Amino acid sequence: MTSRDRSLLAEILPLEERAIESVVGRYQRVAGAVTRVARTLTGREDLRVALGSSSRASEHEVVIDPGLFQAAYGRRAPVTAEETALASALHEVIHLVSSDFDECRPLPGHWLPDDQPRPKDGEEITLLEALDRAGGPPAEALFFAIEDARQERQGLEAYPGARSVLEDLYRSSLRRALAGRGPLTRFTIACFMSVGGYVPPEHLERLLDSRSGAAWADSRAVLDEASAATDPWDTGELTMQLLAIAKAHSLIHHARPDDQPHARREREDAEKDAMTDGLDRVRLFSPAVQDADHYNEVRQGAEDPTGLDHRPARMDRTSGEGTDQLLMVSQAPVIYLPNGQSGKLAVVPVPDSFRSFSHRGRAALMNAAREWNVDQRRVGGELHPLFIANQRRGLRSGFDAGDLSPHAALLLGGGLYQRMFERRSVSTRRSYAVSVLVDGSASMLQPRRLSAPRDRRPWGLAAAMLGAWTLAAMCNELRVDFEVALFNRAFAAQVDDTEWTYSRRRAAAISELRQSHGAAADRLTSTVNHYVLSAFHEPWRRSDDLLAGLFWTAAHSSEAGVEARRDPRRTPPVSLFEKGANVDELNVTYAAGRLVNHGARVRVLVVLADGMTRGSVEALARSVEEVDGRGTTVLGIGVGDDTVVSAYRHHQVISRPDELANSMVAGVRMALRRGLALDGEDTWWIRAGRQQTGSSPLMPELRSA
């Protein structure tokens, strides 16, 4: 947790730290302890506390709307961020589990004004109905104010720390909430603060004007009683007494017999609004004790006796997508750049449904490889000896096979030859690893000029995919660890998404977040995404279908789009390639981190991108320099764009797809040569790659071509 001396969150926390995803992320750090305390408060050891799109409570689960936390952060209170997360969560738990106003009883006759008809014999109604009938909207507002404070005082009695956070939050808003308000508002706020015990009476007295002060002074005994009340109906009884005091001091109008019902209702609604508007500037919002409408919504949400989330499966539902998106963003790792900036990166798997295009994708890959001259003769033939050389070097140094065990003699004697070597404590025994990062933004799908003057086709992403495929296939053949990832900035797809679910989820999330978070919705739904297509530990056979499918989508984007419109429930989410500027530096830093963590000695990161980063070229250049400086060779290949020249120390720019092979060969060769030079072996590798015949192990499809 942060220092306890920190205060004034609004000033201390930078804007991005007050953003909802940071607030939720911070809550998740304390979520375990919050659940613990909530279980003690409720006496239910199986209680779950979860975040959701709307607050509700049942026997087994309390769901809290994370938007409630953010409201608490806006206050200038001497509390730390974690304390705020804790207190606002417990505040919500207390109200959700304590609010039950559904018990029916006869309406006490003395609550009713003289001009109102008496209740029928035997008639029983709920407390909120009784208050509405007896005192109208002002009675309801006053009841919720007192009940809110009563629940907090009693519910948090055993947790004075959490209660003191609420106290600080309320007191920090008190003076401003009272300023310029009418006596009725001041009286309501004073009742709330008194019942909750949040401010000493002598201090409160000084903040009130003469009329509200006089009414409050007359109410002191009733308020003391309300603090100790044990039953909502008792609170209702005390509310009616306070209402009478407010009327006696002319804070609330006496109803006249000649009042028109409509005019009377309007006046009462205005009085209620005055009471709650001011009070809401002090207290934290909680739907269970806000007003009757909110309370009924909460109770309806809790009607399911099991308390479980019975929302439809994700394929068919749209509600809650905003919250799901919020949680996804909150949990995304934060990537720190060398220039001190940072950003969230959504690391997600590529939707599996792209495999459905794999058959066509393989055929298209074969054609493209032939057309663009990206076959293994150019790539594999020239790089193969270098890879082999690296592997030999590794074996000689004992790095790949491990070190000779000090017990080698015993192991040999026992016939345990395979245990002669001890493994090093690294995650890989291989000497080098390759990571390929492909720009997956919509601009890569824009038509570009080919060799013929008027021949314009969207070859950018397709060429990049082909390059990734070629390198991945070769790495697989040579047993080199490799990883392929796609990056873009858009609404993040999930692994089981189809075009149908993806577009519906995106629309629902944007709509929900616009309602709850206004202008922040775009930022929250357009995330920087890192789609891991094939991870280091995954066999290539598990991913090649995916890459083939993605290649087909890239090479035949129009056809893919038509298919998606025709049968969206079966088509992969082709619309994930949205137009949105990437943040390359976050992806480069993250991919390089994965390479380093993998443990290989010689590391090559190939980035295939088409243009500007949304961040800055300087930031990208510094990130690349930092990665380069730590021993990972970063090769930037610009597809039809020369931004890579400014950002990458090792770069190639291609303006035609057939140049890709040359670029990759040159770049990777340079990286491998650098790896060999580390061991002083920089001469023998200069051996021309021999042209391979039809027995290609790297692209078997070419054999049959």
Next chain:
Amino acid sequence: MPDQPTKVTFTDPTGSGRPITLDTVAVPRSEVRDYEQRINKIPEPDPHYVDVGMLYRFAQVEKIRREQPDGTVPLHLAVRGHMGTGKDHDIEQFAALLRLPYYRIPLTGEVRDITLIGSVKLYGDGLGGTESRWEDGDITRALRGTALVNLSELNAAGAETLFALHGLLDRYAALDLPNGETVPLREDVRLFGTMNPTDLRDYAGTQTLNKAFADRWVIWEKDFPDISEIEAMLDRRYPSMRDVYVRHISRLATEINRSFLSTDPGTRVETPISLRTVLDRLPVGLMVYREREDPLRTAWEAMVLPHIDAYDIDHYETVWAACVRKGPSDPPFGG
């Protein structure tokens, strides 16, 4: 030191059971060779000890043992509980109240049966030669006279070591020594044991108890004390500690220990707040830092947090924020 029995009464802290009055045990001077040593091993009653029910339960079994209804055999009691729940302290206090010499024998993975039972050892005869003599092991030595033997950490010793004790613990009620001697379980010897639970917690060296060995014990669980019990313990031991400190410490310990016991990994911590922390370390911390602006916070940082795994710190601090947040600035003691 009186050699004559006196009366001691055990009361049920829940109030539901009738008080049990037992005679204390008199160590028979004539029957035991190491009388003086044994007398010195009778523990003193801890004036600050609060029985939360375990002594009463022990006394219930003791009463039956003394009445010896037909067909009964001596039962041996083992207490299982997490660290810092006061298991050994309970047994020691039972020995103190009954005035039984108390032998606490820790079992570890390194303990072997010869350590417990005894072995033949070589001694110099002073003339350049040696002679072999039998030397009692820890348990055998204790069994030769009036004693309460506490085999602590029962499940730390290997099963093959404990097999040697099977005969002692069952109807046979005797220990056969390798030298041919049989040491019977005396009427005035009581066997107790303690152990930590063998779950996923980090109790290095423990293992699941052999079923046959476990079957020779009555195993009772000892939970962490609840909030009122901790308050009572603090009040008893530190009567001058201000109420607000007692309340805060008790609440903190209770909440953290509930988290420790949670089966839900999302709300669980790996380190509990032991009674040693509550009754020893934190109060001393309050004494040390009594002049600080927030003595409880300073004691918490100095005496509690250093024991915690790094990944539990957030949880501990959140519980602190909920239960205390700003500790009292009053002096912890006095007034």
